[in-house]
Each structure stands twice: as C-alpha cells, then as structure tokens.
Amino acid sequence: MKLTEEYEDLRKTVEAFARDAVAPVIGELYEREEFPYDIVRQMGRMGLFGLPIPEEYGGMGGDYFALCLALEELARVDSSVSITVEAAVSLGAMPIYRFGTAEQRAQWLPKLTTGEMLGAFGLTEPGGGSDVPGGMRTTAVLDGNEWVINGSKAFITNSGTDITGVVGVAAITGRRADGRPEISTILVPAGTPGFTVAKKYSKVGWNCSDTRELAFTDCRVPAENLLGERGRGYAQFLQTLDEGRIAIAALSVGLAQGCVDECLRYVRERQAFGHPIGHYQAIQFKIADMEVRTHTARLAYYHAAEKMLAGEPFKKEAAIAKLVSSDAAMDNARDATQVFGGYGFMNEYPVGRFYRDAKILEIGEGTSEVQRMLIARQLGLGDL
Numbered sequence: 545m546k547l548t549e550e551y552e553d554l555r556k557t558v559e560a561f562a563r564d565a566v567a568p569v570i571g572e573l574y575e576r577e578e579f580p581y582d583i584v585r586q587m588g589r590m591g592l593f594g595l596p597i598p599e600e601y602g603g604m605g606g607d608y609f610a611l612c613l614a615l616e617e618l619a620r621v622d623s624s625v626s627i628t629v630e631a632a633v634s635l636g637a638m639p640i641y642r643f644g645t646a647e648q649r650a651q652w653l654p655k656l657t658t659g660e661m662l663g664a665f666g667l668t669e670p671g672g673g674s675d676v677p678g679g680m681r682t683t684a685v686l687d688g689n690e691w692v693i694n695g696s697k698a699f700i701t702n703s704g705t706d707i708t709g710v711v712g713v714a715a716i717t718g719r720r721a722d723g724r725p726e727i728s729t730i731l732v733p734a735g736t737p738g739f740t741v742a743k744k745y746s747k748v749g750w751n752c753s754d755t756r757e758l759a760f761t762d763c764r765v766p767a768e769n770l771l772g773e774r775g776r777g778y779a780q781f782l783q784t785l786d787e788g789r790i791a792i793a794a795l796s797v798g799l800a801q802g803c804v805d806e807c808l809r810y811v812r813e814r815q816a817f818g819h820p821i822g823h824y825q826a827i828q829f830k831i832a833d834m835e836v837r838t839h840t841a842r843l844a845y846y847h848a849a850e851k852m853l854a855g856e857p858f859k860k861e862a863a864i865a866k867l868v869s870s871d872a873a874m875d876n877a878r879d880a881t882q883v884f885g886g887y888g889f890m891n892e893y894p895v896g897r898f899y900r901d902a903k904i905l906e907i908g909e910g911t912s913e914v915q916r917m918l919i920a921r922q923l924g925l926g927d928l
C-alpha cells in the first residue's frame with residue numbers, strides 16, 4: 545500500500561494533533577482514569593469518527609485504511625484515545641453503515657460520525673469471548689412489535705460514557721434447524737429502561753477508555769431496531785471483526801512506533817559510564833530490533849488493508865497483521881521500559897503507559913490463540 549498525498553496529509557494532521565493536543569494532557573487524565581471528553585470533542589471536529597463513512601451521513605468519505613492511519617498516529621502517543629476512536633467507528637458506526645436500514649443510518653450515523661455520540665458493540669459475555677456462540681446467553685424474544693432482551697455483556701468499550709448513544713447487542717433470537725443458536729444484532733439506545741451499565745472496570749491499562757459490563761432485564765426496543773437480517777448477527781460480527789483486526793493492528797503498530805520514538809530521544813540524553821546510553825551496542829541493538837518489529841508489523845497491516853480495499857479475501861492477512869503487530873507492541877513496550885531503566889517504571893514517562901497498554905492488544909478483538917486458529921483454518925487445517 546502506497547501512501548498517496550491524501551493519506552500522507554491525513555497522517556501528518558493526526559500526528560500533529562496527537563503531539564500538540566493529546567501528549568500534553570493524557571498522562572494526568574490516565575492517572576485519574578478519566579475519559580478524555582475534550583480530546584474526543586476535538587477529534588469529532590476533525591472528522592476522525594467519520595473517516596470511512598460517506599459524506600451524506602456526515603462522514604469524511606474516506607476509507608478504512610485512512611481510519612487505520614489515524615489510529616496508528618494516535619496510538620503513537622496514547623492507546624486509550626486510539627481505542628476510543630477504533631471502537632466508536634469500527635464497532636459502533638460501521639455495522640450500522642454496513643448492515644443498517646436507511647432509517648437506522650439516518651437516525652444514528654450523523655451523530656456518530658461527528659463524535660457527538662459514541663457507538664459500542666456488545667458481543668462478549670461473562671461466559672466467553674473467544675467461543676461466542678458457545679458462551680452466549682443473552683436472548684431477544686419478539687413480543688408483538690418489540691424485542692425483549694435479557695442477559696449481560698462483559699468488557700464493552702464506549703458503552704457507558706455521557707455521550708454513548710447506542711449499543712449493538714448480539715443476542716440469541718432462536719434456534720436453527722441444526723440446533724445451533726440463531727444470533728441477531730439489535731440496536732439498543734442508551735437510557736432504554738431495562739438496560740443498565742455497571743461502573744467502569746478497574747483495568748491494567750487503557751485507563752482513559754470506557755469499558756463496562758452491561759445488563760439487560762426485560763429491556764424492550766422496537767422490532768425495527770434489528771440490525772440487518774434476523775439470524776445474520778454471527779456473520780455480521782465476523783465481518784466486523786475481520787476489519788477490526790486490521791484496525792487493532794494499526795493501533796498496535798502505533799504503540800510499537802511510540803516506543804521507538806521515546807527511546808530514540810532518551811538514549812541521547814541519559815548518561816552511564818561516561819557516554820549517552822545510546823552509545824552502547826546492547827542498547828542500539830534493542831532499538832534496532834524494535835524498529836524491525838514495527839516496520840514488519842506495519843507492512844503486514846498495510847498489506848491486509850490493501851487486500852480488503854481491493855475487495856479480495858483478507859481474513860488470513862488480517863489475522864497475521866493482528867498477531868504480528870500485537871506481539872511487536874508487547875515486545876517493544878517491554879524493551880522500551882528496559883531502556884528507560886527505573887524511569888520506565890514511572891507513570892510520568894509514556895513508556896510506562898505503553899507497557900500497561902500493550903498486553904490487551906494480544907487479547908481484544910480475538911486473542912493471539914484465536915488469530916492462530918484463524919490462520920490455521922485458512923491453511924485448510926480446520927477440518928482435521
């Protein structure tokens with residue numbers, strides 16, 4: 545994938561925004577575990593929440609790769625901000641754009657694309673996230689012209705902010721002839737009676753992002769809140785997650801690059817045994833390895849995005865990109881912390897934040913084991 549002038553302009557704009565508007569304030573917000581409302585407002589004005597969505601819905605009319613470039617640049621400075629955009633666009637707005645009716649698009653997209661409202665996607669349940677059909681207990685039953693939803697969801701990003709507008713909830717709506725659950729997605733507006741949002745989890749990282757458990761108790765929404773066709777929920781989320789993996793790969797590359805950026809600055813300043821620590825080959829090699837991982841991971845996500853935009857199958861490439869990039873982020877965060885020595889363990893330095901933020905990348909939107917399962921299946925090993 546070659547960066548055209550348009551992509552490069554976007555990348556530079558987001559790079560400058562992250563440096564000038566996010567970097568100076570994010571450390572304190574992170575310490576206080578505060579959702580970055582002001583940053584979200586600014587990103588809304590820049591159009592970041594509508595990057596891959598057509599202008600008729602208030603979007604920027606770009607594509608999914610443009611979103612990935614923005615996520616990478618944000619994550620170079622902070623991952624909570626980046627995942628807030630990723631979840632809002634990739635998991636919140638895109639399914640409505642892809643699968644929604646004209647009315648659903650008109651109702652939700654203009655507010656989601658401008659960041660006035662955030663969307664969320666509730667798939668994972670307390671009983672399991674990797675084996676979605678096996679772990680799903682949430683049900684939605686059609687009663688007259690309303691769906692009645694009962695159940696709960698775990699770890700849902702953007703689901704409980706002051707500006708959360710709608711959550712796409714995956715629920716069992718029946719049984720198929722072969723006994724497997726029929727899964728559909730239903731749009732539940734924030735504030736619907738029977739829909740409750742628990743307090744924020746206390747997390748290891750991503751401390752400025754909003755992650756909650758959700759409960760549905762006889763929660764009623766109109767029948768027309770079904771997203772796309774009944775029984776297509778499983779297929780919808782597989783498609784959503786395939787794209788989402790490229791987005792998480794981009795975010796991971798951003799974190800990996802942020803580690804390189806921080807180390808390049810630090811090793812020129814920090815002195816030991818009469819030299820800047822960057823003088824020593826052990827440190828130089830560590831940084832060289834970090835650069836190699838970042839570069840390789842970036843190529844992997846650019847390649848997956850290129851296939852996706854060309855309309856070619858990209859499941860395997862997306863899984864490879866997510867696996868390679870999340871490993872790169874984790875390895876770089878560990879090495880960067882080592883390069884910073886004791887200061888690497890202090891929250892006032894970004895690398896400490898990168899260290900805490902890296903681990904989730906090997907878990908969210910499909911664990912590394914799930915990526916390997918997907919790759920093996922694409923190699924024809926699924927039926928052995």
Ligand SMILES: Cc1cc2nc3c(=O)[nH]c(=O)nc-3n(C[C@H](O)[C@H](O)[C@H](O)COP(=O)(O)OP(=O)(O)OC[C@H]3O[C@@H](n4cnc5c(N)ncnc54)[C@H](O)[C@@H]3O)c2cc1C
Binds near residue numbers: 631667672908
């Ligand atoms: C901060 C955060 C934000 C999130 N945001 C969202 C969101 O917005 N929406 C949403 O729906 N979900 C969200 N998630 C959920 C996330 O996608 C799941 O945590 C993830 O998919 C893993 O599911 P699980 O936690 O249930 O782990 P499990 O599925 O219980 O897996 C536990 C372990 O077993 C391994 N495992 C499972 N099956 C196999 C197998 N067959 N072979 C080998 N190993 C296996 C897994 O890889 C993992 O290591 C979020 C999670 C976090 C932590």
